[in-house]
Amino acid sequence: MPQFTEVLTVGAIVTGLGAYLISRSAAKDSFSSILHTDFVPAFIAVGYLFLGELATAIGFLLHIWVYQTPLTPTNEEIWVGLCIGVLFGFLILFYFDRYEIDAPDDYYQFEEASEEVIKAKKFLEKTELPPIDLTGRYKALEESMQETADVLKKAKTQDGARLAQDVEACLDDLRGRPEPSKHLIAGDSQSPEQQELKDRRQELNSVIKRIKKIANHG
Template sequence: MPRFTEVLTVAAVVTGLGVYLISRSAAKDSFSSILHTDFVPGLIAAGYLFLGGLATGVGYLLHTWVYQTSLSPTNNEIWVGLCIGVIFGFSILFYFDRYEIEAPDDYYQFEKASEGLIEAKEFLEKTELPPIDLTGRYKALENSMQETADVLKKAETRDGSRLAQDVEACLDDLRGRPEPSKHLIAGSSQSPEQQELKDRRQELNSVIKRIKRIANHG
C-alpha cells in the first residue's frame, strides 16, 4: 500500500539518523581514543544497520520457506524490506545502548578531572611567575593528574587502562622533582636543554594530548 510504504520510509529515515546519533554519542563517551575519530561512529552505525538488514533478509527467507512463496521479491518488497531492516537495526542498537554500552558514570568524573588537569597545565605554560612561586600550582596539577588516573583505572578498555598507567608514570616522575625541573617539564614555553628533561616534557605533552582527545576537550 502506497501510504504504508510512505510512512515506513519516513520511519526508516528517522531511525537511520537515530542509529548514527546514538553511535556518535556512545563513541564520545568512551575511553577508547579510536572511537573519538570522525569516521568510526558512522562505521558503527553501518554495522548495526547491516545486522538489521541481515535479520530482515533471514526472516524473508524463512517466510518463503514456510509458505512456499517465490524467492523473487518485487522492487516495492525490496524497498519495504530495506526500511524494515533499518528500523530493526535501530532496535538492536537501542537495546545495546540501553543495557550494554551506556556511558559509565565514571566518564563524567573523568571529564571534570581532566578539565582541571588541562587548565592547570595551560596556566603553567602561560604564567611568567618564577618556579618558586608556583608550588601550589604544581600541586594542583599533580592532584588533577591523580584524579584523572584514578578514574581511568576503572576503564574496561585497553586504551583507558594504558593511559592510566602513563598518567601515573608522568605523575610519579613529576612529584620527585624540584620546582625548577617541574617548570621545565610542565610549565615553561622554552624547551629544556637536558635531553632527559626534554623526554619527560614530550611524554607529559603526549599524555595530555591523549586525554584531550577522549575527554572531548579538543
C-alpha cells in the same frame, strides 16, 4: 500501499539517523580513544543496520520456504524490506545501548578532572611568574593528574588502563623534582636543553594530548 511505503521510508530515515546518534553518544562516553574519531560511530551504526537488513532477508527467505511463494520480489517489496531492516537494526542497537553498553560511572568526574589538568598545564605554559612562586600551581596539576589517573584505573578498555599507567608514571616523575625542573617539564614554553628533561616534557605533552582526546576537550 503507497501511503504505507512513504511512512515506512520516513521511519527508516529517522531511525537510521537515530542509530548514528546513539552510536555517537555511546562512543563519546568511552575511554577508548578510537571511538572518539569521527568515522567510527558511523561505522558502528552501519554495522547494526546491516544486522537488521540481514535479519529481514532471512525472514523473507523463511517466508518463501514456508509458504512456497515466488522467490523474485518486486521493487516495492525490496524497498519495504530495506526500510524494515533499518528499523530492526535501530532496535538492535537501541537494545544494546540500553541494556548492554555500560558507560563508565565516573566518566563525568573524569571530564572534570581532565579539564583541571588542561587548565593547570595551560597556565603554567603562559605564566611569567618564576618557578618558586608556582608551588601551588604545580600541586594543582599533580592533584588533578592523580584524580584523572584514579578514574582511568576503573576503565574496562585497554586504552583507559594504559593511559592511567602513563599518567601515574608522569606524575611520579614530576612529584620528585624541584620547582625549576617542574617548570621546564610542565611550564616553560621553550624546550629545555637537557635531553632527559626534553624526554619527560614530551611524555607529559603526549599524555595530556591523549587525555584531551578521550575527554572530548579537543
